[in-house]
Amino acid sequence: MIEKINLNHILFLDIETVPEAEHFHSLDDEMKALWENKTQYQRKDDCSPEEFYDRAGIWAEFGKIVCVSVGYFVVKGDVRNFRVTSFFGDEKKILRDFNNLLNNHFNQAQHILCGHNAKEFDIPFLARRMIINQIPIPNKLNLFGKKPWEIPHLDTLELWKFGDYKHFTSLKLMCKVLGIPSSKGDIDGSQVGHVYYVEKDIDRIVTYCEKDTIAVAQIFLRLRREDLLIDDEIIHV
Template sequence: MIEKIRLENILFLDIETVPEQEHFGLLDDETRDLYSAKTLYQRKDEFTAEEFYDRAGIWAEFGKIVCISVGYFTFRNDIRHFRVTSFFGEEKDLLRDFSNLLNNHFSQAQHIMCGHNAKEFDFPFIARRMIINNLPIPNKLNLFGKKPWEVPHLDTMELWKFGDYKSFTSLKLLTKILGIPSPKGDIDGSQVGHVFYVEKDIDRIITYCEKDVVAVAQVLLRFRREELLIEEEVVHV
């Protein structure tokens, strides 16, 4: 049961991704063809591959990570804090830094990673991009040979489903119905590519990503029937 997990053993995370190139025209001919084939089912006859390229960031084969934000609880003298930090910059560097965090501070058997829809998106996306960038996959992300109960991952969307696999519940909807302040600011996921490539405003993306991390932690607290974080308890480092 999630109530038995020590909060300080959970690493909450969220990632932001963008198309690997700013424009479809920057891809080589073979990659364009491969992207066209990969997205055919989603596009159907409504969009060309080029018109659909703004969504390339949802596939690890055609996107890249521009920010990984993490958060974790600390308790000292019965004072609770939630510390949030982000990794950004060149993708290989941010992946290496994130890997170092996992290996040095969240690598023990009791440590768990937690995100929203993270089993479907964040965790595999990170692992795939590590392979593409020729980096070793940390044990907490390497699921090969692990039994289902040995996988150190929590997913708040999966917890909300209670075994129902028919629907997707967004983090924004979940925070709304649970009475949690909305994590979203002035952008949404569909705008991250524009903010990154056109506005070149990585700070705006970091803020957006870190708000999601706090929101995931808040959702888990509600599942555990514990007091929500207040602003003074959230520490950005």
């Protein structure tokens, strides 16, 4: 039962990704061919590989991470705070810093990672990019040989499915139906690449990512029938 989990033991997270290269024509010929093959069933007949390239950020083989935001509760008696911080900029540094956080502060058996659709996207993406960048995978991301009940991950999308494997609900929709103030600002996931490469506004992406992390925590509280966080309880560090 999620009500029995100590809030202090959960690390909430969200990542933002973009295509690894800004333009399709920047890829070498082999990567162009591999991209065409990888996306052949996702593209409509009249959509060329180049036109489809703005979606490359959703595949770890063709994308990269530009921001990881995390949040964790600090509950002491009647005082409850939620601390939010972000790693952004160079991908290798992001991954190393996130790796250090897990290894040094969230590496015990009781610690759990939680995101929205994190089991399908965020966590595999993080692990794959660590391998690509030759960074050791921390224990919390290394699932090899683990039984399902040994995997220290929670997923608010999975909790909302209640066993309905074909059901997908976006973070924004869950916030709406659960009465949680919208996590979204002035951009959405499809615009992150443009904001990163064209506007070069990483701060805007960080704000967006942190809002999603807070939203995941709010959903988790709502699923436990607990009071939502108020602004005074959220601390950006």
